[in-house]
Amino acid sequence: MANATACMDAASKSITNIEKEIQVLQTSIANTRAGRGLEDNVELKTLMEENIKLKHRLEILQAAIAKEGADSPTSSNISIIGQLQQVFSEAIRKAFPGVPFDAVITISTSPKFGDYQCNSAMQIAQHLKQQSIKSSPREVAQKLVEQLQSPIVCVDKLEIAGAGYEGIVVPIIEKKRVIVDFSSPNVAKEMHVGHLRSTIIGDSICRFLEYLGHDVLRINHIGDWGTQFGMLIAHLQEKFPNFQTVSPPISDLQAFYKESKIRFDSDEAFKKRAYECVVKLQSGEPSYLKAWNLICDVSRKEFQIIYNRLDVKLIERGESFYQSRMQKIVQELKQAQFLEEDDGRLIMWGEDRSGIPLTVVKSDGGFTYDTSDMAAIKQRLHEEKADWLIYVTDAGQATHFQTIFSCAKRAKILDDSKHRVDHVGFGVVLGEDGKKFKTRSGDTVKLAELLDEGLKRAMDKLVQKERNLVLTPEELTAAQESVAYGCIKYADLSHNRNNEYVFSFDKMLEDKGNTAVYLLYAYTRIRSIARNCGGDFANNMQKVIDSTDIKLEHEKEWKLAKVLLRFTDVMLLIMKNLSLHHLCEFVYEVCTTFSEFYDSEIIKVYASRILLCEATSRVLGKCFDILGLKPVHKI
Numbered sequence: 085m086a087n088a089t090a091c092m093d094a095a096s097k098s099i100t101n102i103e104k105e106i107q108v109l110q111t112s113i114a115n116t117r118a119g120r121g122l123e124d125n126v127e128l129k130t131l132m133e134e135n136i137k138l139k140h141r142l143e144i145l146q147a148a149i150a151k152e153g154a155d156s157p158t159s160s161n162i163s164i165i166g167q168l169q170q171v172f173s174e175a176i177r178k179a180f181p182g183v184p185f186d187a188v189i190t191i192s193t194s195p196k197f198g199d200y201q202c203n204s205a206m207q208i209a210q211h212l213k214q215q216s217i218k219s220s221p222r223e224v225a226q227k228l229v230e231q232l233q234s235p236i237v238c239v240d241k242l243e244i245a246g247a248g249y250e251g252i253v254v255p256i257i258e259k260k261r262v263i264v265d266f267s268s269p270n271v272a273k274e275m276h277v278g279h280l281r282s283t284i285i286g287d288s289i290c291r292f293l294e295y296l297g298h299d300v301l302r303i304n305h306i307g308d309w310g311t312q313f314g315m316l317i318a319h320l321q322e323k324f325p326n327f328q329t330v331s332p333p334i335s336d337l338q339a340f341y342k343e344s345k346i347r348f349d350s351d352e353a354f355k356k357r358a359y360e361c362v363v364k365l366q367s368g369e370p371s372y373l374k375a376w377n378l379i380c381d382v383s384r385k386e387f388q389i390i391y392n393r394l395d396v397k398l399i400e401r402g403e404s405f406y407q408s409r410m411q412k413i414v415q416e417l418k419q420a421q422f423l424e425e426d427d428g429r430l431i432m433w434g435e436d437r438s439g440i441p442l443t444v445v446k447s448d449g450g451f452t453y454d455t456s457d458m459a460a461i462k463q464r465l466h467e468e469k470a471d472w473l474i475y476v477t478d479a480g481q482a483t484h485f486q487t488i489f490s491c492a493k494r495a496k497i498l499d500d501s502k503h504r505v506d507h508v509g510f511g512v513v514l515g516e517d518g519k520k521f522k523t524r525s526g527d528t529v530k531l532a533e534l535l536d537e538g539l540k541r542a543m544d545k546l547v548q549k550e551r552n553l554v555l556t557p558e559e560l561t562a563a564q565e566s567v568a569y570g571c572i573k574y575a576d577l578s579h580n581r582n583n584e585y586v587f588s589f590d591k592m593l594e595d596k597g598n599t600a601v602y603l604l605y606a607y608t609r610i611r612s613i614a615r616n617c618g619g620d621f622a623n624n625m626q627k628v629i630d631s632t633d634i635k636l637e638h639e640k641e642w643k644l645a646k647v648l649l650r651f652t653d654v655m656l657l658i659m660k661n662l663s664l665h666h667l668c669e670f671v672y673e674v675c676t677t678f679s680e681f682y683d684s685e686i687i688k689v690y691a692s693r694i695l696l697c698e699a700t701s702r703v704l705g706k707c708f709d710i711l712g713l714k715p716v717h718k719i
């Protein structure tokens with residue numbers, strides 16, 4: 085790459101050629117458009133209508149891409165976009181000293197425009213026009229290209245194409261203290277597939293941020309402090325009066341919850357006692373705290389089994405942690421006159437008084453989910469001194485968090501110029517019938533059972549592929565877990581998280597297409613290439629790396645190298661939108677491009693090529709880490 089040159093002569097020749105070609109094409113398009121020779125063709129008509137719609141969608145997409153590119157960071161030396169931005173921005177400064185903005189570089193929308201494009205010519209031309217200097221975008225582009233005469237690292241060829249886009253450039257990120265609030269199930273209620281999504285997405289976001297070197301605090305904001313504890317404790321006292329000395333058999337906590345709810349709804353005296361229990365618990369009476377702890381422990385153990393199986397690490401800091409802080413923040417908000425009375429409740433509006441206000445204090449004086457999130461946001465920004473807060477929950481809670489953010493701004497807890505806050509929402513999980521994910525009998529699916537089924541299906545798949553005949557029992561179990569948990573995580577992460585997604589073991593266990601199974605196989609194959617070459621390749625790769633230059637000769641080698649080099653830009657994109665499906669798309673592209681390279685008729689194998697395999701496997705290895713996939717040695 086380093087000794088590549090900018091072939092300007094070739095560029096202008098090919099521009100002339102392309103222009104000629106365009107003319108020929110335009111004439112034939114004009115003929116076709118006018119319907120000459122194709123009169124009364126119904127199919128053509130439909131296609132033309134379709135085309136108009138597609139064009140419109142393309143415009144929308146291009147605008148979105150231009151926006152993405154516009155925000156791309158500039159100063160990374162591994163980012164191709166970053167490097168090109170620097171070089172092109174330099175050219176802008178030289179060719180147009182008065183122009184106050186940097187270059188905008190994006191990945192090309194079409195291979196015929198090369199690999200990357202600079203979209204600034206139009207914007208510069210417009211700027212010049214405002215200064216009463218007449219210059220067409222093409223002339224601007226020509227001047228820029230003149231500035232770029234000497235060889236540029238990573239540029240093989242420069243060409244001027246049609247109209248470009250506009251945008252502004254934002255500088256690169258620095259190390260941040262980030263708090264990620266994810267998983268966050270509720271005590272005594274079941275941990276459902278929504279919590280599974282939050283767990284998978286949240287864990288992967290943490291892994292991603294940790295990989296980038298951020299200081300990440302993983303918080304499990306468990307629902308452990310609601311009014312439901314009143315009835316749970318009242319029921320516990322009633323059913324197991326000696327719970328303080330003999331531990332009560334409440335392992336089926338959901339059943340226990342249901343029982344207590346029935347009592348609560350049908351028995352006024354019980355209801356009254358339940359309310360008294362909440363008050364006693366919240367004032368910290370020891371025997372009530374003990375009962376509460378017993379109940380929380382049952383859930384805690386259940387949750388932990390799931391986290392261990394999925395290899396997810398979290399710090400438990402539930403709603404109860406904020407009890408004293410809730411009292412404090414309510415006082416502060418009252419004093420600053422942010423709270424308004426409404427039907428006995430105390431409410432708080434966000435900055436523009438639109439939407440729904442928070443209920444900070446209920447009419448009975450109790451606190452709510454809103455109160456705990458106001459206390460939590462303050463604790464996280466002011467005590468933990470976080471720069472960036474991320475909340476991972478279902479999209480249904482988007483309004484809740486927008487209001488929390490807005491109220492926090494109003495109360496000067498959150499400062500947009502210092503802090504970044506994101507609600508990372510996700511769509512609901514559907515069953516294969518397109519309805520809400522349920523068991524055949526219509527119950528909610530228990531997570532432990534879902535993971536068990538994953539294990540069973542993964543084993544069926546491995547046996548179907550006769551891997552049980554090749555692998556040792558230990559290797560087979562390792563492969564089974566890798567496939568089962570990998571496919572559940574990957575199926576979730578590879579979909580745009582904003583959309584609902586259909587949970588289908590059959591689909592996620594397919595070994596073709598963008599699935600964990602395909603990727604795990606591909607990765608194991610790539611890893612074995614160097615090993616099978618023996619010698620230093622198998623035993624001292626570092627030595628090979630230190631003594632070999634990667635030479636890219638074959639077209640497929642170039643293609644693979646260019647895909648690999650996009651890694652940084654993919655990471656920077658995820659930094660902005662926290663959408664991991666971009667990484668999944670990238671990983672899939674790496675694997676398919678690798679297959680093209682590996683299966684093409686490159687017969688000669690030498691060090692440089694093995695290094696390209698090594699680079700591929702290292703990039704993939706990093707991506708798998710981030711996605712929480714655990715590749716195995718043998719599969």
Ligand SMILES: NC(=[NH2+])NCCC[C@H](N)C(=O)O
Nearest residue numbers: 265268269270305307457477
């Ligand atoms: N800070 C927060 N509100 N975090 C999310 C909590 C999620 C909540 N426990 C639920 O199950 O929906």
